[in-house]
Amino acid sequence: MTARTSAFSRDPKGSAFLEFGAPLQIHCESTKERDHEETGQTGGSACRRTSSRRGMTLVEVLVASVLLGVGVAGLIFSATLGMRNQQRSEQRMAALYLAQEKLAAIEVVGPRFWSLAEPSRGTETRGNVAFEWSVQIEAMTEGELFDVKAEVSWLGPGGGGEVELETLLNDYEAAAMTAAGQDERESPVEANRPPAD
Numbered sequence: 001m002t003a004r005t006s007a008f009s010r011d012p013k014g015s016a017f018l019e020f021g022a023p024l025q026i027h028c029e030s031t032k033e034r035d036h037e038e039t040g041q042t043g044g045s046a047c048r049r050t051s052s053r054r055g056m057t058l059v060e061v062l063v064a065s066v067l068l069g070v071g072v073a074g075l076i077f078s079a080t081l082g083m084r085n086q087q088r089s090e091q092r093m094a095a096l097y098l099a100q101e102k103l104a105a106i107e108v109v110g111p112r113f114w115s116l117a118e119p120s121r122g123t124e125t126r127g128n129v130a131f132e133w134s135v136q137i138e139a140m141t142e143g144e145l146f147d148v149k150a151e152v153s154w155l156g157p158g159g160g161g162e163v164e165l166e167t168l169l170n171d172y173e174a175a176a177m178t179a180a181g182q183d184e185r186e187s188p189v190e191a192n193r194p195p196a197d
Contacts, residue, residue, distance in 0.1 A: 087158035094126045099150040099165040102135055110171045111137045111146035129156035144171045 056064075106114045114137065121134040136149040146169050153162040 084158050087156075088161070090127075091129055091154055091156050091158060092161055092163065094129070095131055095152040095154055095161065095163045096165070098124060098126070098131055098133055099152045099163055102133060102150040103148060103165055103167055106135065106137070106148055106150075107169055111139075111148055111169050112171045129154050140168070145169070146171060 105118075109118065114135070118135075120136070121132070123130055123132050125131070131152050131154045133150065133152045136147075136151075138147045139145075140147060147166070148169050149164060149166045151162065151164045154160055
């Protein structure tokens with residue numbers, strides 16, 4: 001069989017190459033042994049052409065698509081989880097700041113006056129989350145010490161939670177005013193100093 005000389009070139013190993021494409025391998029094998037084994041007759045030789053180009057099969061494309069889809073889904077899930085955790089930590093920090101503000105306000109006014117004049121619970125909105133706070137003040141049996149608890153709870157888009165801070169505060173100013181019947185208050189710093197012996 002004659003091949004066009006303009007379309008093919010041959011190298012010393014017997015491989016034919018298209019001038020504009022991939023190499024075309026020509027494999028010739030003797031059919032003598034094969035025919036003898038099958039029919040007992042001898043035959044000639046058979047040649048077949050195979051291309052060294054290899055494309056992707058449908059199964060390979062499907063497997064690659066599934067692997068890519070699983071990887072992308074995992075990335076989206078981890079990004080969503082990270083954003084949700086960040087939102088929860090921001091809400092927890094806002095609740096802690098609110099509880100610290102309430103404890104500081106009680107320390108400035110004094111636990112005894114706070115329990116008489118200020119509300120023990122309320123709601124504050126920070127950002128897009130409503131925080132409910134409550135304050136519990138209990139007098140201790142020794143001296144002018146008060147056990148003060150500030151609790152803050154919330155329910156937001158990223159979930160809810162609750163924080164609680166507790167401290168001991170003294171109220172020497174209230175004791176001094178009660179004992180002496182004073183109407184004029186000292187500064188909170190001076191009032192919260194222990195009495196000199």
